[in-house]
Amino acid sequence: MPALNAGDSTWVIDQADILSRLTENEINAELANLAQTTGREVRLVTIHRLDYGETVQSFTDKLFDRWFSTPDAQANQVLLVLDNVTNSAAIHIGNAVQDRLSPETAESVAQETVMVPLRNGNKYNQAFLDASDRLVAVLSGQPDPGPPVVEVDIQTEGTFAKAEETNDRSATIVVVVLLAIATIVPMATYFLYQAFQS
Incomplete structure (x- = not known):
């Protein structure tokens, strides 16, 4: 991972190479605007493989501490990481953002907002756009749009002829x-x- 500090204008690091250029540009613009208007910074990272024995959460925590080494630097930071081999995501948030982004909401972003599009066909661009939109809304003080609605398509019609058709x-x-x-x-x-x- 490249070195990064609070205030840097790098918002998306796509090491797994799974996001389109259009998606990256859209998310970069959205997160840059969030940082400028609120002082809260969100970083989205994709990786292709974890080291042996590493989990996506432990990797996220270590990366957060490496990039933002002091409590002041960590305060307004949010880091969301996705490993595309296991399709697992983790999030780490600074103390100062917890008044807007509760740990429960942050976990919902990582485990529901990101995961629903991935379960429906590995839609990485959609997952990151949805996560970015939700994080920006919550951190800007707008109402939480919540996780995506999961539609269950159940086939209820039988294959037998109806009484009228017999x-x-x-x-x-x-x-x-x-x-x-x-x-x-x-x-x-x-x-x-x-x-x-x-």
């Missing part, structure tokens, strides 16, 4: 023929067996 006469004929065969075949078999025995 031809009653043909169904009756089929049942009668089957009953007749079920009665006649065993009787014929019995009589043939008796005839051969005598």
Whole structure:
């Protein structure tokens, strides 16, 4: 990871190379405006692989401490990291942003806002745009738009014909023929067996 300090104008670091240039530009503009108007800084990072034994949360915590080494530098910072190999995300927030961005909301951003588009087809651009929009809204003092609504598509129609679609006469004929065969075949078999025995 490159070196970074509070106040730097780097908002998105896409080391996993999963975001489009258009998405990066849109997020950069949004986060730069947030930093200018509120003093709160959000950094979004993608990585391709974690070291053995490392979790995305431990990596995020270490990176946060490395980039922002003093409590003053950490105060207004938010760092969101996504590992695209495991599709797992983690967030670390500074103390001064917790009055607007509670730890519960921050966790919801990482585990719901980012994860829902990823579960629906690895939509990385959508995940980061949604996370950025939600973080900017909350940190700007606007109402929290909340996590994305998960739509569950359940197929409830059966494949059987409805009563109106069924031809009653043909169904009756089929049942009668089957009953007749079920009665006649065993009787014929019995009589043939008796005839051969005598």
